[in-house]
Amino acid sequence: MAIYLYRCFKMLGLLAAALTVVLSTKIHAQETLRVLAWPGYADADLVKLFEQRTGSKVQVTVIDSDDVMWQKLGKASSEQFDVFAVNTAELQRYVRSGVAVPVDIAEIPNVSRQLPRFRDLKNISGLVHGNSVYGIPYTYAEMGLIYDRQQIKEPPTSIDVLWDPRYRGKVLLYNGGSHNFSLAAQTLGTATPFRIGDKEWPATVDKLISLRRNAQGFYSQPDESVNLFKKGRTALMFANYGSQQMKMLTIAGIEVGYTVPVEGALAWLDCWAITSNAKNIKLALAWINFFLGPQAGVALLTRQGLANTTSESPYLRPQDRLKWLEPVEDVDRRNRLWERIIAGDRASKVLAP
Numbered sequence: 001m002a003i004y005l006y007r008c009f010k011m012l013g014l015l016a017a018a019l020t021v022v023l024s025t026k027i028h029a030q031e032t033l034r035v036l037a038w039p040g041y042a043d044a045d046l047v048k049l050f051e052q053r054t055g056s057k058v059q060v061t062v063i064d065s066d067d068v069m070w071q072k073l074g075k076a077s078s079e080q081f082d083v084f085a086v087n088t089a090e091l092q093r094y095v096r097s098g099v100a101v102p103v104d105i106a107e108i109p110n111v112s113r114q115l116p117r118f119r120d121l122k123n124i125s126g127l128v129h130g131n132s133v134y135g136i137p138y139t140y141a142e143m144g145l146i147y148d149r150q151q152i153k154e155p156p157t158s159i160d161v162l163w164d165p166r167y168r169g170k171v172l173l174y175n176g177g178s179h180n181f182s183l184a185a186q187t188l189g190t191a192t193p194f195r196i197g198d199k200e201w202p203a204t205v206d207k208l209i210s211l212r213r214n215a216q217g218f219y220s221q222p223d224e225s226v227n228l229f230k231k232g233r234t235a236l237m238f239a240n241y242g243s244q245q246m247k248m249l250t251i252a253g254i255e256v257g258y259t260v261p262v263e264g265a266l267a268w269l270d271c272w273a274i275t276s277n278a279k280n281i282k283l284a285l286a287w288i289n290f291f292l293g294p295q296a297g298v299a300l301l302t303r304q305g306l307a308n309t310t311s312e313s314p315y316l317r318p319q320d321r322l323k324w325l326e327p328v329e330d331v332d333r334r335n336r337l338w339e340r341i342i343a344g345d346r347a348s349k350v351l352a353p
Contacts, residue, residue, distance in 0.1 A: 031056045031057070031279070032056065032058070033056055033057070033082050033083065033280070033284065033287055034059050034080060034083075035058060035059065035060045035061065035081065035083050035084070036061050036063060036069065036072060036073065036083075036084035036085070037062060037063075037084065037085045038062065038063065038064075038085055039221055039223070040244065040303065040306065042291070046290075046291075046295060046296055049290075049295065050286075050287065054286055061081070065175075066178065069084070069086065069090070070090075073275065074099070075098075080275075080277045081275055081277065082277070082278040082284045083272055083274050083275070083284045083287050085138060085270050085271070085272055085273075086100075086135070086270065086271060086273055087268040087269060087270050088124060088126040088135065088269050088271060088324065089126060089324075089326050089328075090327075091126050091135050091271060092126045092327050093327070094134075095129050098276055099275055099276060100134050100135070100273045100274065100275065101134070101275065101276050101278070102132035102133060102134060103133050103134060103135065103136055103273065103285070105133055105136070107282070107285040107289070108288055108289045108292065109289060110289045110290075110292035110293055113297075114137065114309045115309060118309040121133055124137065124269070126327075127271065135272065135273045136271050136272050136273075137269055137270075138271055138291060138308070139269075139300050139306045140268060140307050140313075141243055141244055141267065141268065141307060142242045142243075142260055142265035142266070142315075142316070142320070143183075143239055143265050143267065144239050144258055144260045144261070145159075145239065145259050145260075145261060146237040146256050147257050147259070148233075148234060148235050148254075148255070148256060149255045149256060149257050150255060151233075152236065155259040157261060158261050158263065159183070159187050159261045159263050160187060161236060161261075162183075162211060162214065163187075163214060167214055167236050168214050170234055170235035170236065171214040171216055171236045172216055172218075172219060172228055172234050172237040172238070173211070173215050173237075173238050174220075175218035175219060175220050175342070176220075176240065176335075176338070177336070177337065177339070178328055178335065180208060180338060181193075181196065181328070181334045181337075181338070182194055183238065183266065184204045184207040184208050184211065186263060186264075186266070186323070187207065187263070188200070188203055188207060190204075192326070193266070193323070194325070194327065194329070195329050196328075196329055201351065202351065205337060205341065205347050205350050205351055206347055208338070209347060209350070212341055212342060216228070216234055217232065222244055223248065225237060225239075225241075225248075226245070226249055226254075229254060229256075230254065239258070242265075242267075243258065243306060243315040244304050244305045245305075246315075247303075247305020247306075248305070258315075260317070260320040260322075264320075264323050265321070265322055265323065266323050267322035267324055267325065268324075268325050272287070272288040272291065274288075292310065294310075297311065301314070337350050337351070
């Protein structure tokens with residue numbers, strides 16, 4: 001009798017466990033994770049695999065600029081997301097505004113797969129505020145120079161090549177005020193390209209007006225830059241997406257080279273962060289953990305040409321130096337002046353109040 005009762009209780013336990021799994025799956029199936037990310041960060045097959053593992057649904061919205069991200073996540077927006085990918089410099093304003101919330105690293109076991117320098121979060125500017133972590137490093141790229149091997153035989157060594165009059169009308173530029181002002185400040189030897197002083201603005205504006213004269217066009221997304229490169233006789237491109245654009249151009253059959261200038265390259269480190277509107281924090285944490293796994297890491301490298309944080313980058317040489325992005329002195333001012341510059345305004349009008 002005792003054995004019989006034991007078997008009955010054991011069977012009931014198994015049935016209860018099975019029922020719990022079924023109910024859990026149904027509950028997860030009702031959950032929709034809303035993700036805001038950059039191109040190539042969440043491929044459809046990876047999203048599907050995550051959905052299968054969690055029983056959830058995922059809605060991915062792709063953005064093409066920091067400004068668009070702020071429009072979608074800022075307090076004035078009516079849109080809601082659970083998890084988003086943001087660079088360390090931009091993350092800080094989401095922390096200040098209360099949009100981003102602390103991330104519980106204990107719920108992300110795959111952080112143990114990351115390289116030591118990406119696990120040392122306190123030494124990565126912008127990730128730790130107080131004793132809380134607000135972002136988990138995911139991928140990064142340097143803003144190098146991509147050049148047409150037919151027109152430029154030797155790899156350019158300096159950022160100054162973007163201003164070379166030989167390439168008038170043959171330079172592709174990223175359409176973003178913040179990064180372009182940092183680029184110009186870097187060439188001018190500003191103490192920090194992310195902090196332009198009052199007396200330094202006129203020279204920086206003049207530098208960008210001079211760069212505009214070499215512009216073939218301006219792009220926002222990586223695929224847009226590939227199309228422009230193919231249609232025009234592009235000689236040189238300031239690669240905001242770095243090795244990702246190099247990979248896409250190579251796939252498109254364009255014979256290009258890629259180099260990091262001797263001055264060093266501006267570089268961004270994108271992290272996964274969680275919003276204060278997240279409906280299911282555990283599901284958001286599961287997303288971050290999954291995308292630190294091997295499938296996502298390999299996809300970043302082989303499909304997107306992007307480095308991941310779990311293995312050494314194959315796109316950088318030992319001598320290459322990176323200048324990680326930092327918050328700039330005035331994002332709105334940079335964007336406002338940049339819009340005037342690409343509109344063709346003279347320096348006096350660009351700098352007008």
